[in-house]
Amino acid sequence: MEALLELKNIKKSFGPNHVLKGINLDIRPGEVHVLLGENGAGKSTLIKIMTGAYTKDEGEMFFQGKKIELTSPSDAMDLGIATIYQELNVVHELTVYENIFLGREIKNKIFLNQKKMKEEAARHLERLGQKRELLERKVGDLGIGKQQLVEIAKALTVDAKLIIMDEPTASLSGSEVEQLYATVNELRRQGIAIVFISHRLEEIKRMGDRVTVLRDGYGIDTLPVKETSADRMIELMVGRSLDEKFPKKDFTKGVAGLEIKNLKRKGSDKTVNLTAYQGEILGISGLVGAGRTELARAIFGVDPIESGTIKVFDKEVKIKSPRDAISSGIAFITEDRKAEGLILDQTLDFNVGIASLKTYQEKGFINLNKIKDLTNHYIKELQVRPSDQRLHARNLSGGNQQKIVIAKWLATKAKVFIFDEPTRGIDVGAKVEVYRLMNSLVDEGAIIIMISSDLPEILGMCDRVLVMCENEITGEFDRHELSQEKIMKAATGGR
Amino acid sequence: MAEVVVKKEEKVEGKSFWKTALNKFGPLIGLFLLCVVLTILTDRFLTVNNIMNVARQASINAILSLGMLLPILTAGIDLSVGSVLAISIMVMGVVSVLWGLDPVVGLLVCLAVGAFFGFLNGIMLTKLRLPHPFISTLGMMNIARGLALIITAAAPIAGFPYIIQFLGAEFVGPIPVSFILVIFVYILFHFFLTRTQTGRHIYAIGGNKEAARLSGINVDRVLIIVYTISGFMAALGGIVMVGRVDSAFPLAGMMFELDAIAAVIIGGASFFGGVGTVWGTLIGALIIAVLRNGLNLLNVAADLQMTVIGLVIIAAVYVDVLRQKKK
Numbered sequence: 036m037e038a039l040l041e042l043k044n045i046k047k048s049f050g051p052n053h054v055l056k057g058i059n060l061d062i063r064p065g066e067v068h069v070l071l072g073e074n075g076a077g078k079s080t081l082i083k084i085m086t087g088a089y090t091k092d093e094g095e096m097f098f099q100g101k102k103i104e105l106t107s108p109s110d111a112m113d114l115g116i117a118t119i120y121q122e123l124n125v126v127h128e129l130t131v132y133e134n135i136f137l138g139r140e141i142k143n144k145i146f147l148n149q150k151k152m153k154e155e156a157a158r159h160l161e162r163l164g165q166k167r168e169l170l171e172r173k174v175g176d177l178g179i180g181k182q183q184l185v186e187i188a189k190a191l192t193v194d195a196k197l198i199i200m201d202e203p204t205a206s207l208s209g210s211e212v213e214q215l216y217a218t219v220n221e222l223r224r225q226g227i228a229i230v231f232i233s234h235r236l237e238e239i240k241r242m243g244d245r246v247t248v249l250r251d252g253y254g255i256d257t258l259p260v261k262e263t264s265a266d267r268m269i270e271l272m273v274g275r276s277l278d279e280k281f282p283k284k285d286f287t288k289g290v291a292g293l294e295i296k297n298l299k300r301k302g303s304d305k306t307v308n309l310t311a312y313q314g315e316i317l318g319i320s321g322l323v324g325a326g327r328t329e330l331a332r333a334i335f336g337v338d339p340i341e342s343g344t345i346k347v348f349d350k351e352v353k354i355k356s357p358r359d360a361i362s363s364g365i366a367f368i369t370e371d372r373k374a375e376g377l378i379l380d381q382t383l384d385f386n387v388g389i390a391s392l393k394t395y396q397e398k399g400f401i402n403l404n405k406i407k408d409l410t411n412h413y414i415k416e417l418q419v420r421p422s423d424q425r426l427h428a429r430n431l432s433g434g435n436q437q438k439i440v441i442a443k444w445l446a447t448k449a450k451v452f453i454f455d456e457p458t459r460g461i462d463v464g465a466k467v468e469v470y471r472l473m474n475s476l477v478d479e480g481a482i483i484i485m486i487s488s489d490l491p492e493i494l495g496m497c498d499r500v501l502v503m504c505e506n507e508i509t510g511e512f513d514r515h516e517l518s519q520e521k522i523m524k525a526a527t528g529g530r
Numbered sequence: 531m532a533e534v535v536v537k538k539e540e541k542v543e544g545k546s547f548w549k550t551a552l553n554k555f556g557p558l559i560g561l562f563l564l565c566v567v568l569t570i571l572t573d574r575f576l577t578v579n580n581i582m583n584v585a586r587q588a589s590i591n592a593i594l595s596l597g598m599l600l601p602i603l604t605a606g607i608d609l610s611v612g613s614v615l616a617i618s619i620m621v622m623g624v625v626s627v628l629w630g631l632d633p634v635v636g637l638l639v640c641l642a643v644g645a646f647f648g649f650l651n652g653i654m655l656t657k658l659r660l661p662h663p664f665i666s667t668l669g670m671m672n673i674a675r676g677l678a679l680i681i682t683a684a685a686p687i688a689g690f691p692y693i694i695q696f697l698g699a700e701f702v703g704p705i706p707v708s709f710i711l712v713i714f715v716y717i718l719f720h721f722f723l724t725r726t727q728t729g730r731h732i733y734a735i736g737g738n739k740e741a742a743r744l745s746g747i748n749v750d751r752v753l754i755i756v757y758t759i760s761g762f763m764a765a766l767g768g769i770v771m772v773g774r775v776d777s778a779f780p781l782a783g784m785m786f787e788l789d790a791i792a793a794v795i796i797g798g799a800s801f802f803g804g805v806g807t808v809w810g811t812l813i814g815a816l817i818i819a820v821l822r823n824g825l826n827l828l829n830v831a832a833d834l835q836m837t838v839i840g841l842v843i844i845a846a847v848y849v850d851v852l853r854q855k856k857k
Contacts, residue, residue: 337744361746375744378737380804389734390745392727400725443745 037100039064039228040085040116040197045094047080054080056252057094062197065226067219069239069260071272072249073462074432075420078232081249082199085230086118087111117190118199121206121460123182127175132156134174135189159191160184162225163218180211187218198222199230204238205460208323208488216242234462236265237491248272273464281495282467284474289313290348292482293365293451298343300333305507306343311451311482316473318497319486321526326506327486328370331453335367336360347451361390366444370456370486372433376440379429383419384410386428386439391446413442418468434465441472451482458492470496490519504528556849557798557813564817568824575827582704586774588819589698589708590767592812594786595793596719597763599811600756602794603723604736605803606663608757610651611764611790613674615783618644618765620678623687623778626694633693641765647674648761652754663757671787678780686779690772698773708770712812715766719808728755736803792839793818796846817842 038061047055055077062068072078083089085096087105096103098114105111111118125134132149135156141148157167163184174182183203190198200219204212219229219242233239239246243260248271255271269280293311307330311317319327332338334345336354345352345363352363360367369375377386388395388406395402410424417438419431428439437457444452454473458466473483473496487493493500494517502510502525510525568575594611601608618640626636647670654666700707723729731752734742743749767786772778797814799806821842825835 335744356746356748357744358746358748367744369744374738375740378734378741378804381733381737385730385733389730389742389747392730396727400721401727401730403725447746 038062038097039099041097042085043095043097045081045084045096046092047084047089048092054252055084055091058249058252058254060247060254060257062228062230064196064228065223066244067223067229067231067242069243069246070230070232070249071239071246071268073272073464074434076249076272077252078249079201082118082201082230082232085111085199086116112193115194115196116199117193117195117197119183119186119190119201119203121201121203123179123186125174125182125185128173130171130173131160131177131185132170134185135159135192137189139193155192156188159188162191163188163221178208178211180207180214183207183215184218187222195227197228197230199232201232202234202460203231204233204235234460236268239268240265250274269463272462280463280467281492282470282474283496284478286314286477288315289480291346292348293484294344294346295334296344296346298330298333298345299341300329301339301341303329303506305505307506307508309501309508311484313480313482314477315498316477316483316485316496318493318500319484319503320488320490320493320500320522321503323488325503325526327503328455329506330503331367331455331484331486334360335365335453337367361447361449364448364450366447366449366452368437368440368444368452368454368457370459372436372440376443377428377436380427383414383424383426383428383431383439387413387442387446390443391448394446394448409446410442413438413445417442417472434461434468437461437465437469441469449481452476452484454483454485456487456489457485458487458489466492490522493522494519502526557796557810557817557846560846561813561817561820564820564824568820568827572824572827575824578704580823580827582706582709584816584819584823585709585712586706587823588815589706589712590770590774591786591789591793591818592712592815593715593763593767593770594790595797595811595815596715596808597760597767598787598790599719599794599799599806599808600732601663601760602791602799602801603732603803603806604753604756605739606655606753606756607667607791608648608651608760609664609667609787610647610670610674611760611767612783612786613671613678614644614647614761614764615768615771615786616678616780617647617674617681619768619772619778619782620681620687620780622694622769622772623690624681626691627687627689633691636691636694637769640769641762644765644768645758645762648758648764649754651761652757655757656750656753667757675780682780684780686777688777690776690778694769695773695776698770699776700773708773711770715763716808716812723808728752732756733804736805738804789818792843796843798850
């Protein structure tokens, strides 16, 4: 079959950094082509070259057999290459059809031809199995999954032949994911090629036709998904075989380190009780919107608490702000590293030291060398790459950014660590490193709570799991009685 | 998502060292080139007298700019500094000239008034939750100016005692005391911003307010400190001004906030917060002063001077935009 888009020996450098070192890729009409690689392998750069956001340094590109040069995103759009980024490009205040035609409005000379826009938009939404009624809704009122559909419909109106999806399921809930899969299957049936970026191996196995593995700026191999095992993909991706995806260790249970009694946060009419012990990783599972992050935010003093008590190692603490929580020995690794965890345009040592500056004060001044030494220590211990503490946090990959966030909290000498989706959007190799780190924290007597929507992770790493549904805890399971079915049942409210 | 990952660590050094140096010293290079050009164009520019004159002229703006740097670092702004300067020196005039109290009391009251108005700016922003400091300080700009006019029914106050005039009028050898004061407060602020907890918190808030809060930073407290310092520095600039012109008048400091903002921005600070240094700000203030001085020496009319300075502000920020793009 003739390739729709063919890339030959694509190279790209940023200054001294060779990000792509000669990539070959061919994408066929009507296939779902998965790009797989660790953060920093070059996936993002590659798709930016395919969409014209970056220009290649070397190599050739062919679209339907014709040689092309892309110098801007509009070049790619004209050819029929559309991209659905992780951060959706929708305007919340506008309606669905207005978003679909944003920037390419249909006009009668001066005025907008709303009738025609609505008709066209409806036609494409129906192609995606959506109802007409969606047209007039404000995009901001829709869930992320529907917003994504709006973007896909937008791609269809420009007659896209190739749609690039950058981790499209990363921020979707279970049912939204199913809907996206159905949409992707429909697009495939209509002969549209999909480039699908994902870290989720089960998803790749289920949705992909072919997979191209990138590592270190090289295209390692392109393989049919059906004939390739997940383990083989991981091996190709990390360049070595991972001993285990979940390096679970067993510890002996110690004393209660965090006790929450009848905690009622503002905006919820339910109360929560939980106790976390030394020597265990306590998982909190549940569907998106079950109130897990909100619970963590309340414990950490971000959102106000109405009633209830919090005890840290038998000492009752009053928490009214994150500051109180930190001085009580609690750390909160938030789910959104970029928006809530890091100061992206500051150096690594700035970020590592920012929550514990008090500790480095000597006569009113901060001892910068101490912070730098500590940062170097954590960079080594957590294997942050690149290891230059003068780099800005922005320039690290997701997994390494996460390590810097963790280092920030280690520096506060916290005893209770609440991880919220700690491995979201980071690659398999870095995930294992995060799990190992949790193990060593447990080993040192810290309390670990892990909120996660990733069921394999919950099943693989937790000693005990609480399940939340509609702001209350609806299930508690020990490791030996854990199963996906039990968790899902509790998460959906059936006890 | 920009995902530029440096794989080979040793390469971070070398080439990019010069790049970062250029980024860091861009404004300094601009100032240097400006001086070279003026030295060539006029024979009066590079004389001890003239340089000291520039230093003296730069002093007030340099002090106000240093105050302005803090709000801008937190992604805010303080439009009230010119008016706060006026109300502070008018109160000082009342206390030490009209009432004839001890000049030291006058100085302290002046600084306290400036700090107090700045404190109010901070309270409006954090406790009343006004949406942006542009609004709170715009209001304060009018309030303070109005009060400065009311206080003596718009009459100026002259005849300040020597101790008050000392900072703005005196010289040590050829060096104006006001410029020594500038160097002193800049060194002080350098240590404050880079080596104290509050200083780092200021950068953190400007870089990412939410991350700062979740790192346990008391954002409201830091912002109140920031605006209080900005008001304090406006009053300090006012004291220097009183020394230079030997009078306090209610329209003093009109539009000074704009020169201060210009100096901070020319000095490489980001309008979006989190980025900027005291030394950049000093160079920004010097560039404006040298430019004004040079245009005077070249007999350029005042109207045209304004236009030129406007162009320089835009050019300086545009160069920054280009630099950011390259990154």
